[in-house]
Ligand SMILES: Nc1ncnc2c1ncn2[C@@H]1O[C@H](COP(=O)(O)OP(=O)(O)OP(=O)(O)O)[C@@H](O)[C@H]1O
């Protein structure tokens with residue numbers, strides 16, 4: 001007979017850790033560093049701090065590493081440290097604005113993986129403007145998804161920031177190239193960051209900063225009307241049941257002013273003065289469908305998004321790859337299921353890139369480099385469908401294309417945040433961007449060709 | 458300033474439903490049917506019932522469908538229905554034996570997707586040997602991950618079983634081919650099942666049964682010693698802290714008898730009489746590593762696994778594809794991280810399959826067909842690395858290969874259970890299986906060629 005029970009989210013991700021990028025000791029090194037560095041950069045951006053991040057890897061023995069990531073971010077409030085690091089689905093990034101983190105899972109997965117492979121507690125040293133420096137060691141109660149604080153003591157830091165130090169089973173030799181590539185590409189996504197890597201007794205590697213422009217902080221935006229599925233509608237209606245339909249639209253959604261609301265409601269034959277709590281189920285159904293289909297709402301407010309930008313992105317690519325030419329383009333803000341998104345990209349030609357008939361693709365989501373699971377990624381799919389022969393690639397050339405998708409909700413295919421699902425609205429924008437970058441490349445190549453031919457005469 | 462909070466597992470999968478296969482209205486139709494049919498077959502297998510499953514799809518309007526799946530399985534106990542269907546990470550398949558379901562997520566995702574796209578409660582009609590027929594309608598409190606029972610009434614069924622009926626937003630036209638392919642391939646994975654598909658007013662489609670052999674029920678097995686990470690060790694030690702090391706090994710692990718335990722402990726210089734609660738941290742570390750590395754433990758007990766089997770699999774392939782030839786092979790039971798697994802497969806040649814230089818690959822995990830995310834799947838990766846030209850495919854032929862991975866823990870890449878992660882031990886076994894199937898194909902092709910040449914003389 002069947003026994004029914006539940007498992008905690010920590011237990012779920014413990015059993016299925018390959019879904020979060022911790023399936024083997026090679027990818028685990030990359031995933032650990034990626035989750036920690038991502039958090040560090042997020043922690044700098046909200047207060048417009050120029051990120052200074054130090055990644056240290058020490059070989060403990062043949063398959064155990066010690067990894068630490070230190071940042072100069074805003075730090076973690078003392079009372080939040082245990083849950084932030086020791087509980088799955090707990091974090092500060094659940095609001096509707098672009099951040100690198102999104103699930104409340106990343107660092108906890110790294111700590112969990114370290115705990116089950118090395119039995120060594122994680123050390124967290126953090127200081128904020130309001131909490132003095134504190135050093136905690138903790139482990140995770142996986143079955144109950146709860147942190148276990150093992151020790152806690154005061155310890156000053158020279159300034160705000162966080163250092164996370166853990167031991168993991170890892171294959172350094174197999175993973176180091178990807179780690180180096182990840183940290184280098186991190187400065188293309190975040191050109192104003194300075195990243196240092198120390199591995200055992202080797203000489204430090206440093207990347208960036210390649211720009212001194214600090215992105216403006218993002219602000220949380222109300223949902224866009226195109227996101228109005230029944231769950232969102234129900235939650236909004238429960239919050240203010242006495243709102244009229246007109247109030248409901250204007251107060252709850254971005255890009256819906258008084259006139260737009262009136263226009264929409266009359267177009268759909270709704271009574272703008274009806275209380276939302278009094279709407280029939282049929283009316284709510286009609287409301288949800290028409291909000292998602294009405295095409296006269298303005299594009300989303302892009303202040304919840306934060307692109308890399310033309311100057312910083314080109315500057316990073318030039319410093320890292322010394323290309324012969326580089327061009328940038330970005331699309332207007334758009335939305336998928338009501339979630340604002342923007343695509344930006346750069347195309348470059350230069351001997352740092354391999355000679356191929358298809359441009360080498362560097363993928364980014366919310367400015368974070370994506371290095372695994374390329375072949376199922378929407379960006380790769382569109383790359384393959386683009387007719388690069390029309391853009392000067394009749395013969396193979398050393399061309400690279402860097403594409404960054406910014407969104408308040410990136411549609412990742414899996415919890416390891418390595419590839420983007422096929423979403424029609426996003427696919428459409430990628431297509432336009434790649435074609436536009438192709439045209440820019442073609443124009444530059446023709447110009448260069450012409451200069452050559454003129455020189456020869 | 459940052460606000461810290463947590464989200465429920467239902468909220469997590471609501472926000473990121475593309476990870477579970479519900480990212481667009483085409484895949485959602487497939488995922489809904491797949492999750493329901495999978496549950497139905499699981500519900501038959503434990504009591505060796507020959508599955509009879511009816512899938513009905515009705516068009517409600519241009520983008521809304523009603524989908525119901527009815528089975529003759531063991532049913533769901535009345536008191537368990539709300540949580541089983543209305544709570545994420547709640548189910549009956551968390552023990553260590555092979556089942557199609559594994560997360561306690563699938564049907565709840567389908568219901569959640571239906572709820573947010575159509576606001577229509579799900580209807581569940583179920584009857585078990587011990588609970589009389591009951592009809593429930595329920596919805597999901599997403600923020601709290603709790604079921605909401607909307608109505609409940611007695612309603613007889615002619616026998617035990619379950620019918621789940623829900624409305625979803627779906628694109629029938631775009632998804633029907635995949636649904637038909639999924640149901641047809643389901644009978645290759647489960648040849649003794651009978652599947653009926655009704656779509657609106659069209660004529661029913663029926664597949665199977667193609668075999669009357671009912672697989673023997675699987676039994677739950679103790680963990681294999683190679684799964685001994687620190688989390689498992691700690692849990693086992695906490696259960697019986699007064700066990701001696703020797704008792705600990707023999708009582709807790711499969712394939713560790715008295716002599717094997719003694720041999721292992723002396724080889725690793727442990728004291729077999731030491732109480733596990735008294736072990737030093739260094740000793741526990743040594744224990745975990747040596748259990749995972751010691752290569753003299755027997756292969757896992759395969760009674761927790763359930764392959765399709767040669768006769769049933771070949772019979773289904775013959776009935777569905779009428780091939781010129783079909784051959785079967787299976788590997789011995791093995792383990793990955795201590796989780797038992799078996800690979801089996803068939804190779805077929807026939808005009809039902811497209812003419813290609815690489816065999817057409819049909820993937821299965823725990824006997825369930827996998828139709829999405831092929832290019833990142835480990836099976837596809839090994840297929841591409843296999844030198845098919847050595848096995849008679851110098852020129853393109855109409856060859857298909859069907860591979861089924863059975864495991865107590867399938868390493869899915871994402872919660873939608875569509876592709877298998879790259880695990881070295883599994884990759885190795887797939888390689889051997891594909892080479893062996895290739896050799897069988899080659900042998901048959903040479904025989905056929907010889908018959909042809911002899912005929913011509
Ligand atoms: N270096 C850091 N500095 C400041 N805050 C941090 C740092 N690392 C983690 N945090 C806090 O801990 C929380 C949990 O981190 P975690 O990586 O688990 O989730 P996340 O970043 O919110 O989302 P994701 O799972 O996508 O990474 C974060 O939301 C953040 O508030």
Ligand SMILES: Nc1ncnc2c1ncn2[C@@H]1O[C@H](COP(=O)(O)OP(=O)(O)OP(=O)(O)O)[C@@H](O)[C@H]1O
Nearest residue numbers: 496500541548549550558559560561562563564619
């Ligand atoms: N048709 C059915 N007959 C009997 N029991 C069912 C049926 N459908 C669902 N259940 C019960 O409901 C539970 C939850 O189902 P659900 O699909 O959410 O999870 P699962 O099948 O255990 O795992 P997965 O998420 O991998 O599908 C199952 O474990 C099973 O006990």
Ligand SMILES: [Mg+2]
Nearest residue numbers: 039101106107
């Ligand atoms: Mg994070």
Ligand SMILES: [Mg+2]
Nearest residue numbers: 496558563564
């Ligand atoms: Mg299921």
